[in-house]
Amino acid sequence: MDKLVQLLEKNARISDQQLAVMTGLSVEEVREKIYQYEKKGILRGYKALIDWEQYDSDYITSMIELKVTPEKDKGFEDVAKQIMEFDEVESVYLMSGTFDLCVTVTGRDFHEVALFVAEQLSPIESVVETSTHFVLRRYKDRGVKFYDSKSDERGKLL
Amino acid sequence: MIDYNSVLSEKARVIKPSGIRKFFDIAGQMEDVISLGVGEPDFSTPWNVRNAGIQSLKKGKTVYTSNSGLILLRQEIAKYLKRRFHLEYHPDDEMTITVGGSEGIDICIRALVNPGEEVLIPEPCFVSYAPITTLTGGVAVPIETRAADNFRLTGEALRAKITDKTKLLILPYPNNPTGAVMRTEHLEEIARVLRGTNIMVLSDEIYAELTYGGKHVSIASLEGMRERTILVNGFSKAYSMTGWRLGYVCGPEPLIREMTKIHQFAIMCAPTTSQYAAIEAVRNCDGAIRKMHDEYDMRRRLIVDGLRNIGLDCFEPEGAFYVFPSIQSTGLSSDAFCEKLLYEKKVAVVPGTAFGASGEGYVRISYSYSIEHILEALGRIEAFLLEHHAAEQARQKEAVCTE
Numbered sequence: 001m002d003k004l005v006q007l008l009e010k011n012a013r014i015s016d017q018q019l020a021v022m023t024g025l026s027v028e029e030v031r032e033k034i035y036q037y038e039k040k041g042i043l044r045g046y047k048a049l050i051d052w053e054q055y056d057s058d059y060i061t062s063m064i065e066l067k068v069t070p071e072k073d074k075g076f077e078d079v080a081k082q083i084m085e086f087d088e089v090e091s092v093y094l095m096s097g098t099f100d101l102c103v104t105v106t107g108r109d110f111h112e113v114a115l116f117v118a119e120q121l122s123p124i125e126s127v128v129e130t131s132t133h134f135v136l137r138r139y140k141d142r143g144v145k146f147y148d149s150k151s152d153e154r155g156k157l158l
Numbered sequence: 159m160i161d162y163n164s165v166l167s168e169k170a171r172v173i174k175p176s177g178i179r180k181f182f183d184i185a186g187q188m189e190d191v192i193s194l195g196v197g198e199p200d201f202s203t204p205w206n207v208r209n210a211g212i213q214s215l216k217k218g219k220t221v222y223t224s225n226s227g228l229i230l231l232r233q234e235i236a237k238y239l240k241r242r243f244h245l246e247y248h249p250d251d252e253m254t255i256t257v258g259g260s261e262g263i264d265i266c267i268r269a270l271v272n273p274g275e276e277v278l279i280p281e282p283c284f285v286s287y288a289p290i291t292t293l294t295g296g297v298a299v300p301i302e303t304r305a306a307d308n309f310r311l312t313g314e315a316l317r318a319k320i321t322d323k324t325k326l327l328i329l330p331y332p333n334n335p336t337g338a339v340m341r342t343e344h345l346e347e348i349a350r351v352l353r354g355t356n357i358m359v360l361s362d363e364i365y366a367e368l369t370y371g372g373k374h375v376s377i378a379s380l381e382g383m384r385e386r387t388i389l390v391n392g393f394s395k396a397y398s399m400t401g402w403r404l405g406y407v408c409g410p411e412p413l414i415r416e417m418t419k420i421h422q423f424a425i426m427c428a429p430t431t432s433q434y435a436a437i438e439a440v441r442n443c444d445g446a447i448r449k450m451h452d453e454y455d456m457r458r459r460l461i462v463d464g465l466r467n468i469g470l471d472c473f474e475p476e477g478a479f480y481v482f483p484s485i486q487s488t489g490l491s492s493d494a495f496c497e498k499l500l501y502e503k504k505v506a507v508v509p510g511t512a513f514g515a516s517g518e519g520y521v522r523i524s525y526s527y528s529i530e531h532i533l534e535a536l537g538r539i540e541a542f543l544l545e546h547h548a549a550e551q552a553r554q555k556e557a558v559c560t561e
Contacts, residue, residue: 003452003456007456010529011529011530014529014533018460018463018464018533021459021460021463022456022457022459022460023456024459152193152196152200154196154198154200
């Protein structure tokens with residue numbers, strides 16, 4: 001895999017100069033490659049990973065399993081596209097297995113998320129069944145450990 | 159009341175504690191210190207290796223192994239050395255498993271050096287060779303290596319220090335603290351001086367897997383050198399297994415036999431759990447160590463470039479996970495620089511003098527840290543340098559005005 005993509009996936013705040021030094025490319029090459037990746041849609045965006053639990057303890061994420069009746073000729077496409085338009089929805093995945101769509105929804109608190117499911121997702125005609133799972137604790141997200149001791153135990157010796 | 163100074167052996171009293179400790183002791187008592195000081199990997203031991211240790215415990219493998227170590231481990235190490243470095247050692251009688259590379263260094267020096275005999279030690283270097291030499295009654299003879307030679311040992315510098323008392327040359331490459339490596343042509347220069355003598359070589363290759371821009375070459379693989387070389391290696395750095403305390407020594411059978419004798423009386427055998435874990439490491443981790451190597455290499459480029467950008471001269475290290483920038487432009491001694499940096503910006507680095515007198519004017523900076531950590535530390539060092547230079551200029555101006 002391209003080192004540049006790997007580095008950006010881990011930390012998108014590294015400057016072009018630093019990326020160039022680490023990968024052995026010139027700054028111009030780094031910029032051109034990033035531009036190309038963005039143009040192709042391989043690099044979709046750059047966002048911060050926030051520990052919302054620390055920021056606001058009521059903040060909640062839930063994973064909602066949806067069973068959906070596929071529409072003729074269109075399958076799950078239409079309903080997935082409809083659901084992804086909601087701002088509250090963080091991700092929408094088509095799944096294999098016992099349910100069809102997995103939707104992640106974030107909200108200020110339990111109540112807000114529950115209401116969103118009841119008022120916005122359940123009423124969609126092709127949605128047959130919903131099952132909401134609230135995230136109680138986030139141990140690791142997008143490769144980053146959220147529950148990890150910060151102290152470096154090294155350095156006591158040589 | 160016993161006067162303990164009078165009961166201690168003179169040799170024990172005469173050796174000084176490691177100079178690295180001093181700064182960690184201070185740093186350990188301060189808040190928010192960010193360290194670039196440690197000399198061990200920041201990766202955890204690969205999970206399959208940890209698991210192999212756990213499984214061995216579950217199976218109740220909790221007894222001594224043979225003095226030389228598990229034969230299966232020695233056989234796997236023999237395959238590994240051949241596969242990676244074209245070295246051939248017989249697992250039965252040319253290899254012993256030790257408690258880290260450190261014990262390998264200890265038993266090698268103890269097995270070879272008589273009182274009064276000289277051990278040549280290229281400096282700056284790891285801190286244990288000289289004290290162990292002193293404990294055996296040998297004489298540690300430093301050979302200064304220089305930034306102008308990329309901190310390599312040259313044939314000329316070596317020749318200048320050889321006397322009729324010279325017993326052993328320590329060859330610590332890739333080097334802690336400088337990051338210097340010896341490529342084939344540089345090793346050949348050393349081999350040319352040593353062939354035809356009875357001088358032995360202790361080649362400490364603990365950082366062999368962390369060589370950048372080309373593969374590590376062992377001096378033992380050069381013509382006529384295997385017979386005069388004791389190879390020390392281990393699992394600490396390459397496999398991120400420092401706490402497991404596992405290394406090994408390889409060499410001609412008559413030497414290994416004597417070293418194993420000392421090992422037998424001092425240690426008995428290396429930790430059994432670690433030996434089982436190491437079998438998994440050496441069998442199935444070529445990919446994992448490659449990945450860690452690549453990660454270190456990126457950090458190396460980042461930190462060398464970063465240090466140069468903020469105005470510190472820094473020779474290009476090609477091995478281990480240290481950079482050894484010169485701090486002479488600040489006008490401060492190594493010790494003063496480290497102390498000031500620690501108190502003013504809470505960044506801990508190690509003074510070059512901890513690795514020998516020739517380390518004056520340099521500091522050792524480890525990049526065994528995450529990229530985020532390195533960037534934060536570089537930012538603080540930059541601020542420190544800017545403030546230091548501004549203060550210096552103000553002082554000079556004032557001096558001119560008062561004149």
